[in-house]
Amino acid sequence: MLQKSLEPNIEIQSKPASRDRYKSLLRSLKRTKGFRLLFMESSPAKATEIIGKIKEDLPQKKIGEIKLEASIDKFYDLAEKFVQENDINILFVRGLEHSLYEYERIKREEKDWNSEDIYSYSWKGVPNILNHLNQQRENFRDNFDVCFVFVLPYFAVDYFIRRALDFFDWRSNLYRFPMEEDLLQKESLRVLSEKLYLNDYSALTPNQRREKIMEIQALIDEDKQTPEQKSNLLAREAYLQIADKNYEVAINLCESAIKVNADNYRAWVNRGIVLHKLERYSEAIESYDHAISINPDDYRAWYNRGNVLNKLERYTEALESYDSAISINPDNDHAWMNRGIVLRKLERYSEALESFDRALSINPDDDYAFSSYSFILFMKIFATIYTLGIYISLRLYSKRIEILKVCLDNILEYYKFITKNNKFRFGYLNFLLLYCVIISINFEYFNKIKMIKVVITIIKIIIIILINGILSRLSNETRKT
Numbered sequence: 001m002l003q004k005s006l007e008p009n010i011e012i013q014s015k016p017a018s019r020d021r022y023k024s025l026l027r028s029l030k031r032t033k034g035f036r037l038l039f040m041e042s043s044p045a046k047a048t049e050i051i052g053k054i055k056e057d058l059p060q061k062k063i064g065e066i067k068l069e070a071s072i073d074k075f076y077d078l079a080e081k082f083v084q085e086n087d088i089n090i091l092f093v094r095g096l097e098h099s100l101y102e103y104e105r106i107k108r109e110e111k112d113w114n115s116e117d118i119y120s121y122s123w124k125g126v127p128n129i130l131n132h133l134n135q136q137r138e139n140f141r142d143n144f145d146v147c148f149v150f151v152l153p154y155f156a157v158d159y160f161i162r163r164a165l166d167f168f169d170w171r172s173n174l175y176r177f178p179m180e181e182d183l184l185q186k187e188s189l190r191v192l193s194e195k196l197y198l199n200d201y202s203a204l205t206p207n208q209r210r211e212k213i214m215e216i217q218a219l220i221d222e223d224k225q226t227p228e229q230k231s232n233l234l235a236r237e238a239y240l241q242i243a244d245k246n247y248e249v250a251i252n253l254c255e256s257a258i259k260v261n262a263d264n265y266r267a268w269v270n271r272g273i274v275l276h277k278l279e280r281y282s283e284a285i286e287s288y289d290h291a292i293s294i295n296p297d298d299y300r301a302w303y304n305r306g307n308v309l310n311k312l313e314r315y316t317e318a319l320e321s322y323d324s325a326i327s328i329n330p331d332n333d334h335a336w337m338n339r340g341i342v343l344r345k346l347e348r349y350s351e352a353l354e355s356f357d358r359a360l361s362i363n364p365d366d367d368y369a370f371s372s373y374s375f376i377l378f379m380k381i382f383a384t385i386y387t388l389g390i391y392i393s394l395r396l397y398s399k400r401i402e403i404l405k406v407c408l409d410n411i412l413e414y415y416k417f418i419t420k421n422n423k424f425r426f427g428y429l430n431f432l433l434l435y436c437v438i439i440s441i442n443f444e445y446f447n448k449i450k451m452i453k454v455v456i457t458i459i460k461i462i463i464i465i466l467i468n469g470i471l472s473r474l475s476n477e478t479r480k481t
Contacts, residue, residue, distance in 0.1 A: 039152065
C-alpha cells in the first residue's frame with residue numbers, strides 16, 4: 001500500500017479564546033486529507049458540544065464517532081471494522097480513558113502500587129491499550145485514509161505523553177478546550193447535587209462508578225474551576241473511591257480537598273468514613289468532630305460518629321450522637337435502628353423497641369430492625385415466664401396471677417407483631433411454643449371455655465404456619481422459573 005507522509009509536529013496550542021481554538025481545529029479538519037492524528041483535551045460535556053458543532057460546520061466531511069463504554073486492550077481491529085462499514089473522513093474516538101482506569105484498578109488489586117505510584121507518573125508498566133497503539137502506529141498510518149481525533153480528559157492526555165510517546169509523537173496537534181465558566185459551574189453543581197448515600201454508590205457497577213469518577217476528574221482539572229467547587233468535587237470523588245474500596249486513594253483525595261478548603265465539612269466527614277474503614281477509630285472521631293465544629297447540622301457527621309463510638313463500645317456517647325443525627329434528620333431509618341441497637345446493649349429494652357418500631361414505620365422492609373424488634377419481644381416474654389416459674393416454685397399464687405397477665409399481654413404483643421409481618425414465619429412457632437408453656441404451668445387457671453379458645457388459637461397458628469410455608473414454596477418456584 002502507498003506510504004503516506006506525516007505532517008511535522010506542530011506545537012501544542014496555547015490558550016487563546018475558546019472561539020479561536022475551535023476555529024483552529026475546524027480549519028485543521030477542513031484541510032485534512034487522508035491519515036492524520038489529532039488529540040483533543042476536553043470534558044465529556046464540552047466534547048459533545050464541540051463534535052456536534054463540527055458536524056454542522058463541516059457538512060462536506062463524513063464524520064464518524066466511536067464511543068467506548070468499557071475497557072479495551074486493542075483498538076486497531078475495532079477501528080478497521082468501523083471504517084469498513086462507514087464511509088468517513090474523520091473519526092472521533094471517545095472513552096479510551098476507561099482502559100486506563102481499568103489498568104489502575106488491576107494494579108491496585110495486585111497491590112503492586114503504593115500511594116506514591118498512584119499519585120505520580122512513575123508508574124510500573126504500560127497499560128495494554130497504550131502498548132497496542134505504540135505497536136500499531138505504522139499500521140494506522142499505512143492502512144487508514146482517515147483523520148483520527150482522540151478525545152481525552154486531562155489525566156488521559158498525560159498518560160499518552162508519558163506512556164505512549166511513540167504514538168503521541170505522530171500527532172499533528174493537541175487542542176485544549178477548557179469549559180466556559182458558566183457551563184463549568186453548571187456542570188459542577190449538577191454533579192454535586194446528586195443526593196446519593198454510600199450504599200447507593202456501592203450498588204452501582206464498577207463501570208458506572210468509573211464513569212462518574214472520570215466526569216468529576218474532568219471538572220476538577222478545568223482551569224477556571226473555583227477552589228470551593230474543586231474541594232467539593234475532590235470530596236465527592238473520595239466518596240466514590242470509598243464505594244470502590246480504594247481507601248488509600250480516598251484518604252488522599254480527602255486530604256487534597258481539605259488542603260484546598262480547610263472548611264469543607266464534607267471532606268472531613270468522608271475522611272472520617274475512610275479512617276473508620278481502615279480501623280483508625282480515634283482519628284475518625286477527630287475528623288467527625290472537626291466536621292461538626294464547621295457544620296453542627298450535618299446529619300452524616302453525627303450518624304457516622306455514632307457508628308464509630310458504637311464500635312468502640314462507648315454506647316452512651318454513641319446514643320448521644322444518634323440522637324443528634326435524628327434531631328437533624330428524623331426520617332432516616334438507619335439512625336433509628338442503630339439507636340435501638342445501642343439501647344439494647346444498654347439494656348434499655350422499652351426504648352430500644354420504640355426505636356426499632358420507628359425504624360420499621362419509616363422502612364417496613366428493614367429486616368434487621370424486624371429481627372431486633374422480634375428478639376427483644378421474645379426475650380421480654382422469656383423473662384416473664386422465668387419470673388412466673390419462680391413464683392410457682394415459691395407457691396406465691398396471688399402474684400402468679402398478676403405476672404401471668406403481664407406474660408399473656410407480652411405474648412399478645414408478640415403475636416400482633418409477627419402476624420403483621422410474614423417474613424418471620426418462625427415467629428409463629430415461637431409463639432405457639434410460648435403459648436403451650438404458659439398453659440402447661442398454669443393449667444388449673446384455664447376453665448373449659450378458656451381451653452376451647454386456646455385450642456382454637458393454636459389451630460389458627462398452625463394453619464397460618466402451613467399457609468405461609470405453601471406460599472413460600474410457590475414463591476421460590478416462581479423465582480426459579
